[in-house]
Amino acid sequence: MSEEEKKRKEKESSAGEEKGKFIIERRYVDDSRIIEPKKLELGGIDMSGRWGTLVLPRTLEDFDTEIYRDVEKLPRGGNIGKCWQCGNCTAVCPVAHAHSEFNPRYLIHIVKMGYTSEIKKHHEAVYLCSGCGLCSAACPKGVDPQGVMIAMSIAFKAHESELTE
Amino acid sequence: MADGGVVQLGKDEELELGKEDAKLLETLSSQRKAKFAFGTTEDYLKMLERMKELEKKGEIIVHHVTDDYDPVGVRTLSGRVKKIPTRETWQHKSCGQCGHIPGYISAFYWIMSELGVSYVDDTNQTSCTAWNYYGSGTSNPVALSAVFLRNMHAAYERNAYPLIHCGTSYGDYKECRYLVVMNRDIRERVRAILKKVDRELVIPEELVHYSEWLHVMRQEVAARRKFDMSGVKVAVHAACHTYKLMAEDYTYDENILGGRRPAPTSSIALALGSQLLDYSNWYDCCGFGFRHILTEREIARSFAYFRKIRPIVRETHADVLITHDTGCVTTLDKSQVVPLAQGYRETIPVISDSQFAALAMGAHPFIVCQLQWHIADWKPLLAKMGIDWQAAYEEYKSYLDKVKGGMKPAFIRSPPRHLQPRPHTKAFRVDEPVMS
Amino acid sequence: MKAPDNPVLVIGAGPAGLQAAKDVAEFGVPVLLVERRKELGGAPIRWSYHTLAPDFRPTEEVMGPLIDFCQSNKNVTVMKGCIVDGYSGRPGDFHVRIKDETTKNITEKVVSSIIVATGFEHFDARVDPRYGYGRMPNVIGINELEIMLKQGRVVGHDGKPPKRVAFIFCVGSRDRSTNPWCCTVCCGVSIKQGIEVKQLLPDSQVYMIYMDIRTIGLWEKLYWESMEKYGINFIRGRVGEVYYTGEKLLVKGEDTLVRGPFEVLFDMVVLAVGIEPGPGTKQAAGALSLSLNEYGFLAPKIPNVHFDSGKEGIFLAGACVAPMSVEEALSEGSAAAMQAVKLGSRLMQKVPV
Numbered sequence: 001m002s003e004e005e006k007k008r009k010e011k012e013s014s015a016g017e018e019k020g021k022f023i024i025e026r027r028y029v030d031d032s033r034i035i036e037p038k039k040l041e042l043g044g045i046d047m048s049g050r051w052g053t054l055v056l057p058r059t060l061e062d063f064d065t066e067i068y069r070d071v072e073k074l075p076r077g078g079n080i081g082k083c084w085q086c087g088n089c090t091a092v093c094p095v096a097h098a099h100s101e102f103n104p105r106y107l108i109h110i111v112k113m114g115y116t117s118e119i120k121k122h123h124e125a126v127y128l129c130s131g132c133g134l135c136s137a138a139c140p141k142g143v144d145p146q147g148v149m150i151a152m153s154i155a156f157k158a159h160e161s162e163l164t165e
Numbered sequence: 166m167a168d169g170g171v172v173q174l175g176k177d178e179e180l181e182l183g184k185e186d187a188k189l190l191e192t193l194s195s196q197r198k199a200k201f202a203f204g205t206t207e208d209y210l211k212m213l214e215r216m217k218e219l220e221k222k223g224e225i226i227v228h229h230v231t232d233d234y235d236p237v238g239v240r241t242l243s244g245r246v247k248k249i250p251t252r253e254t255w256q257h258k259s260c261g262q263c264g265h266i267p268g269y270i271s272a273f274y275w276i277m278s279e280l281g282v283s284y285v286d287d288t289n290q291t292s293c294t295a296w297n298y299y300g301s302g303t304s305n306p307v308a309l310s311a312v313f314l315r316n317m318h319a320a321y322e323r324n325a326y327p328l329i330h331c332g333t334s335y336g337d338y339k340e341c342r343y344l345v346v347m348n349r350d351i352r353e354r355v356r357a358i359l360k361k362v363d364r365e366l367v368i369p370e371e372l373v374h375y376s377e378w379l380h381v382m383r384q385e386v387a388a389r390r391k392f393d394m395s396g397v398k399v400a401v402h403a404a405c406h407t408y409k410l411m412a413e414d415y416t417y418d419e420n421i422l423g424g425r426r427p428a429p430t431s432s433i434a435l436a437l438g439s440q441l442l443d444y445s446n447w448y449d450c451c452g453f454g455f456r457h458i459l460t461e462r463e464i465a466r467s468f469a470y471f472r473k474i475r476p477i478v479r480e481t482h483a484d485v486l487i488t489h490d491t492g493c494v495t496t497l498d499k500s501q502v503v504p505l506a507q508g509y510r511e512t513i514p515v516i517s518d519s520q521f522a523a524l525a526m527g528a529h530p531f532i533v534c535q536l537q538w539h540i541a542d543w544k545p546l547l548a549k550m551g552i553d554w555q556a557a558y559e560e561y562k563s564y565l566d567k568v569k570g571g572m573k574p575a576f577i578r579s580p581p582r583h584l585q586p587r588p589h590t591k592a593f594r595v596d597e598p599v600m601s
Numbered sequence: 602m603k604a605p606d607n608p609v610l611v612i613g614a615g616p617a618g619l620q621a622a623k624d625v626a627e628f629g630v631p632v633l634l635v636e637r638r639k640e641l642g643g644a645p646i647r648w649s650y651h652t653l654a655p656d657f658r659p660t661e662e663v664m665g666p667l668i669d670f671c672q673s674n675k676n677v678t679v680m681k682g683c684i685v686d687g688y689s690g691r692p693g694d695f696h697v698r699i700k701d702e703t704t705k706n707i708t709e710k711v712v713s714s715i716i717v718a719t720g721f722e723h724f725d726a727r728v729d730p731r732y733g734y735g736r737m738p739n740v741i742g743i744n745e746l747e748i749m750l751k752q753g754r755v756v757g758h759d760g761k762p763p764k765r766v767a768f769i770f771c772v773g774s775r776d777r778s779t780n781p782w783c784c785t786v787c788c789g790v791s792i793k794q795g796i797e798v799k800q801l802l803p804d805s806q807v808y809m810i811y812m813d814i815r816t817i818g819l820w821e822k823l824y825w826e827s828m829e830k831y832g833i834n835f836i837r838g839r840v841g842e843v844y845y846t847g848e849k850l851l852v853k854g855e856d857t858l859v860r861g862p863f864e865v866l867f868d869m870v871v872l873a874v875g876i877e878p879g880p881g882t883k884q885a886a887g888a889l890s891l892s893l894n895e896y897g898f899l900a901p902k903i904p905n906v907h908f909d910s911g912k913e914g915i916f917l918a919g920a921c922v923a924p925m926s927v928e929e930a931l932s933e934g935s936a937a938a939m940q941a942v943k944l945g946s947r948l949m950q951k952v953p954v
Contacts (some may be wrong), residue, residue: 025460028461037507042505057467057468059864060863063834113855113856118859118861141825186824445853445864
């Protein structure tokens with residue numbers, strides 16, 4: 001391991017410690033689900049610290065298709081509705097081999113279904129797309145995933161405030 | 166060791182469980198698991214038949230629910246009628262109950278005393294040791310079964326019928342009974358252990374949870390109701406270990422929630438005239454989950470609030486959530502503190518069915534039901550029931566002052582017993598302190 | 602040799618039975634058509650199928666001519682409300698007992714061969730209680746939705762059209778605790794119905810909750826169109842529980858592509874109930890000493906050749922052999938008819954053995 005890598009690793013692990021560091025099985029819990037107020041008080045009693053943490057459930061509670069409708073209206077986004085989740089796009093995607101967060105099939109699915117909680121977690125991954133277009137060549141339904149990624153990035157930008165709240 | 170073969174019990178016999186034993190347990194549990202979706206009722210009925218055969222052959226003593234115990238028949242999920250003893254019961258207490266929710270057990274004893282029903286509160290009872298049942302905390306089937314039968318024998322020699330307070334003990338005992346009856350190897354090993362502590366292999370004909378007792382006594386309880394409960398909206402949480410372990414042995418009644426959910430606890434709420442409300446996460450765990458409360462407290466606490474309490478409040482707007490197990494009351498009640506501090510305002514008092522029934526019968530909310538130990542606000546519930554909680558609290562405070570001043574604390578005692586103990590083993594000791 | 606003009610007995614007047622009767626009659630051979638129910642047409646008529654997959658053809662267009670033919674053709678004798686109670690004899694000279702189910706009268710007939718086309722039943726979703734069918738309002742089967750579609754009025758129990766509809770696939774199919782086989786048609790039928798719901802209620806949202814999509818052969822077109830033209834959504838996963846909140850249906854399931862549980866409110870839940878052998882098939886098997894397979898369908902001699910019952914002179918056709926679509930059942934009826942006519946000709950020694 002190079003010095004640089006070591007440094008990066010250390011930095012990452014300490015960054016990971018920031019939130020819910022005392023949770024024994026911490027790796028099972030996404031950052032976004034942990035609520036950990038710095039100061040917590042009830043009836044004049046200080047409850048700050050590890051015993052005041054809550055973890056939100058991960059249940060998908062609704063279909064909110066607003067972003068999906070926007071993607072559909074944007075140039076090259078119109079065919080998103082044709083996707084049937086076969087995974088041809090991710091199979092040929094060179095970026096997916098490098099980044100676990102970038103999965104064009106998955107991004108299309110969560111947008112199409114309107115799973116806002118998942119979009120909040122993964123929307124930034126859309127910018128990892130290299131725009132090579134292999135996916136659009138491989139897609140059996142003519143979804144044009146490469147174009148959909150571009151449309152999505154525009155839609156995500158437009159909804160930025162609610163996605164990063 | 167062949168499955169079902171008799172173990173030779175020699176002088177240098179080892180009771181430590183080795184690889185073979187682990188293998189045996191694995192085989193047993195996988196056999197059960199394989200049948201789980203299809204044959205549990207059959208297996209369970211077969212086990213009860215086998216118990217009769219073993220009794221006939223003199224291999225075991227069966228502690229029958231005789232007329233001395235004044236039994237009432239209830240229908241179980243399997244369709245079989247189960248006999249619930251109503252008096253002369255041996256109170257098998259729960260580890261967490263006394264510590265976390267003291268009002269749980271005192272309310273229950275109070276009800277029995279009010280109804281003039283005798284019981285035995287034996288100090289000679291051990292934990293069932295099934296704590297952390299699905300985690301890694303339990304020992305092994307032989308040890309668990311030996312502890313189970315040790316307690317059952319303690320009840321037998323007091324000539325009182327075991328009534329189990331803890332959902333986990335109840336579920337664990339039902340499973341242990343299955344193992345002991347159906348597997349000769351485990352049975353013989355347990356017999357050897359019991360012999361060492363001078364006890365015999367006594368298996369109860371029925372394993373009975375206290376919620377089943379309240380279920381069969383609900384009309385008697387309702388007849389002594391002091392407050393009008395018709396305005397009280399009740400949600401019920403059933404404890405996983407009472408109705409999901411050996412599910413076919415728990416009480417169901419087609420007149421209570423259409424027989425789709427277990428009858429006890431719901432039935433007492435209905436008998437007292439309160440409004441019983443349903444909610445969508447009814448079947449879900451309270452959040453205790455055993456391994457989760459130990460290793461993922463944040464998850465247990467959050468689950469209890471976000472997946473049980475909040476949906477219950479939103480869907481039912483109930484005044485109270487009643488349940489019938491230690492872990493459930495503790496988790497559902499105590500887990501409301503942090504959300505409250507964080508600003509989640511939806512809250513609901515959580516008490517046991519015994520506390521609920523005792524309150525309705527006029528028990529003291531603090532001296533008997535000990536609501537002062539409960540976190541979620543119970544004041545609106547008491548007000549709705551028509552209980553002057555402020556006056557009761559003043560009474561409680563002066564009671565405490567008197568105790569501080571040297572008064573003997575109140576103690577709930579059983580009405581006189583009708584049955585004589587059967588002290589036929591050396592292990593038997595009388596509860597009363599020996600004069601020196 | 603026995604009289605060649607003995608009629609061919611057809612048991613069951615659904616798509617397979619009617620097609621068999623028609624084909625045999627058109628050869629000039631008399632047909633005795635025995636139907637247990639009081640009307641002809643089998644499942645598509647009994648459950649008022651609105652249209653048939655894959656091209657939305659009104660059921661009457663397919664079934665009407667067959668029913669009309671059998672009711673009016675002089676070669677076809679129809680006995681409604683009757684079952685075949687037993688038989689004896691040999692090919693060309695079977696003696697069958699036909700029982701009128703109302704009067705209990707028994708008629709003896711001599712027939713040359715027998716075609717069994719006793720069809721299927723829809724799975725009774727009450728058997729799988731997790732979906733709340735029979736207990737909760739607005740949880741219906743595809744057979745019931747078909748009736749609503751025929752009436753052109755898809756509404757909940759409050760008379761209002763649903764805004765969000767979930768179809769749950771494989772109800773009573775591909776499940777060891779109910780029926781372990783695939784019903785082969787419910788994917789296509791559900792998707793067809795989803796499209797019809799969207800045509801009727803364009804503002805509604807339709808979700809298909811599926812395990813696998815099995816729109817076999819050319820039925821695949823339905824799947825593509827439903828997504829691309831009608832915006833129907835597909836969720837891969839299963840449903841664990843449906844809960845009625847007093848207003849809406851809370852559907853609890855997993856989206857296996859997200860690997861996470863969902864709990865979403867719907868106005869209507871449609872169960873794609875499977876196909877299973879009905880009591881008619883069991884009764885016919887008993888009366889004719891035919892063997893049933895492990896699932897209770899009639900067992901052909903070898904699974905690849907449906908029409909061959911393994912008993913000379915007795916032929917099988919349609920959904921009593923295996924789950925199948927109307928189009929397949931029609932072909933099977935035709936194939937069985939060919940076998941019956943072929944046997945008749947052989948018995949008359951027109952065709953060398």
